[in-house]
Amino acid sequence: MKRDNMLNKKFLKLLACLVLAGSLYAQAQTKHSFSFGDQDFMLDGKPFQMISGEMHYPRVPREAWRARMKMAKAMGLNTIGTYVFWNLHEPQKGKFDFSGNNDVAEFVKIAQQEGLWVILRPSPYVCAEWEFGGYPYWLQNEKGLIVRSKEKQYLDEYRKYIIEIGKQLAPLQINHGGNILMVQIENEYGSYAADKEYLTINESLFKEAGFDGLLYTCDPANDVAKGHLPGLLPAVNGIDNPAKVKKLVNDNHGGKGPYYIAEWYPAWFDWWGTKHHTVPASKYVGPLDSVLTAGISINMYMFHGGTTRGFMNGANYKDTSPYEPQTSSYDYDAPLDEAGNATAKFMAFRNVIAKHLPPGTNLPEVPAAKPSMAIESIKLTGSGALTENLPVARKSEHPLTFEDMNQDYGYVLYRTTLENAKSGVLKISALRDYAIIMLNGKRAGILDRRLKQDSLAITIPAGTVTLDILVENMGRINFGKYLLENKKGITKQVMLGGKELLGWNMYSLPFSDVSKLKYKMTDTDAPVVKKGAFELTTIADTYLDMRKWGKGVVWINGHNLGKYWSIGAQQTLYVPAEWLKKGNNEVVVLELLKSDQNELSSLSKPILDLQQ
Template identity: 60%
Template structure:
């Protein structure tokens, strides 16, 4: 077979689908692009890949999930890299703990898996701001995903730091990273080929000397591909159409690669749980593999979007729609890393396409689960009684101007009369209080930004509690992502001025004073704390049906968000985050009060919606 790219020499190797084959340490390999397939060691390679992200899976479980990937028949892991996880503060880089992307890749190599690396600074991925760090928005004139020199400088600085972690792990340097994606679905955003080529140069200058590629949906490929480099396609399942499309934009040749094939889908708050039938997905997989096409299933294992890292969708037709914390994705491997019906059906299909004599490893046993009943929540902190020192301004400031990334801001002003209160460009969710009493809920999802205030005293305190529900991660409004009260507050068409703003990012719970036997019925945002003792640990799920809207800290870990509207009604607790002995849990709830108990159950509930907004 003719090789159209120079073969990329490397030390290192892989166990290709067979547990009986030797470890690929110290084995020389070559990798390149052929006319119709990828080429490994001069032979066709069909990549059967699955996506998983190191930041969504506790580090102590990376190897377990990769063993599950091998047992299903995967030979490759696809993965994004989230810029905002590695540079949360401008100029300060973190590649430790759950952000240790190099360790993630090395574990894959130890488990006999190749890696397709997708470190484009824009990832989408239902992740806050599509992976861009929030601080890029502090300068309201800076334009992300463009040739703005300020953006390109920040982008280049980050890629140069990332290169120190990943360049040595490329197949060209003896590692297991086969390819690098330089942009992600750019055709759905714009069509500037000069910008795409700048991306290429940034990666090349940083030392990424392996195969580069782009990926786009079928309709967006004309705008999003970079001539001369492999164009992968997302979401296209018809083998004939897929080959025709890639031929058209790659000099009449392959290889043929689906960078994102969707055996499941993500969930939005307030909408129905996504479901792709296992039998249907397995039939599609069989057709694609039978056609010799390489594939990356998005997702193989989604895990959980912890903390405040969920993103949101919005376009010109559909309103703002934030995503849930569970990234179960109806994937072959569920949120807790267990094999599903889809997993076993895919395993059967992949086994049909293995080279003669190759067999799959046994599937590891299902993880044990447990239920914990009646955890007493016996300490309380009213957030309104634990406010930090305010920032004062004539006009309300957005999160970014307050130098705050995520979480909440309480805006406070004095008003003298009632009327229609309007928050111009509220982002994203607000509770309105007058003299400490809640009078309205405003939700960007529902296009709510106004409320009529009545019976207002001559010197009333107006409090507006504003939550960042997740910055947009996909679509035309990506660059318009400042949060909080982003324009003005109007009362009877007159601007409300002279504000105090209290920053509550909830990076930790330090600074809050908890009281026992406190009055918890004020219906202010509050924190409910309890402890419980365990003699053994196992995976479990916090049952949040009785709560309103908020998040949970367990032993210092932010487990993610809950919201009574569903469809997610539980929060996954990995066994590794529990302790034998004393454990501490703190529930933040901004909608409901007087919580006294919390329980866990032994299975997730991800498909129950409530009519309550």
């Protein structure tokens, strides 16, 4: 009897799963129509107001995508917006990757299963505080190639990319039974140039890739006329005055709508060395209410920022301001915090949105906050000098850039030998971006592009001396004209006392795989790698407290959590519960400045607003 009951339970469970799967499949196959009315978007012939929030699939662990979608529904969103990131999907020329956290098609499908529409933004330029604005580094190795232009090589590579994206995502458009309502071509192009022929080429490439539904452009208010392509819907970024939004769209779209704010900013992002940006919800409640009352569709940038992990942070740079590399935390003071929990801003926006729901519609309950914990101190028992982990050298009379070495991200160690050299001023022209200078393995100084530093006086010992310069790529510029000047490393020459230094060995350190690092104990003040392990009986989110450390990167169970830097304001690294496991967990730290640290602690809450 007991066995029969067990079999019955298993059968009923299987039957329930099949029913659910059938329901989701039927939902996915339901045909819908989406079109432009004179004033409104029309979904199945009826007015439809998009209440959308931006959320980027690589900034959230794949295992947590569905949970974040449920939070979006609970706030009242009916749509999710996301960029598509070229440098993730074609990290090396001709080698495409849509696996794991890069499975953007699965991200879109999960949104559909959760009852959400999608706005897709493959651009291919995205900005997004993302490395090189989303462009793959190797484009810079194509001689003469100019991004965001009609230059033939760029268009050839762009075409190959967008065709691959189309294979993944074009079948998921609403006119093919999917949930992608609209697709954006280019991205704030009016802030960069005004070449309508270039925009027309973009449109034709998208159509060739299978994006045969509704296309649109988006630009800040002052740049809409320059960045809009006649015939497409002009979306507006950065303003929320209903009258101004409608006038801008009318002026550029034949006197009619529909009206869409493609980027409505409820806060802002952070960069290293500045305060954490926060803006109270009270500043936005009124404008959100007025926009929704006016029937205007909206996309919050960001609804959920998440984390820019690995080496994917970008940087801003203008002639009038310093180089500004962005932090790993992309919390953004968004309605959903970095870990995916509802904030006061979330609840305030939810209350506004609830007022604009169709009669009889109720919002789902807000899911409980994810549990978090502080882990007992983690001892790092393995320690090794970075110089004990060097690969085979690349040799050249003159320093090579990262791109010359076919290296995308991370670090390069430049080494040369000095024979009876005189002490003097070491000058590194056009350093990109941060350098630790070492003489015979001991740190002699630091140069930081943010501070416009390119030289320092060094005292050189007598005899034969090894000069090492460890250079970090702190993020390629993601906005403006300097997209065209984005090579990394030592991009010109190194001078000592006014004389150029020649005869370099270069060691590529991309840190794309930390499983084979060597931990030979070394007493040094130079950069080191550290390794430790810790046991868990309970799994929850946690935040590594890096306040006692200097500058570097942390990996947990092989996952790159991002960068830390004592200058702040970010002082913690978010560790998602999804990447921890019961039992043994491994941690690896690359530390550039404080090689004597041997212990990690963690907190149950982040510290994002402390500068040192």
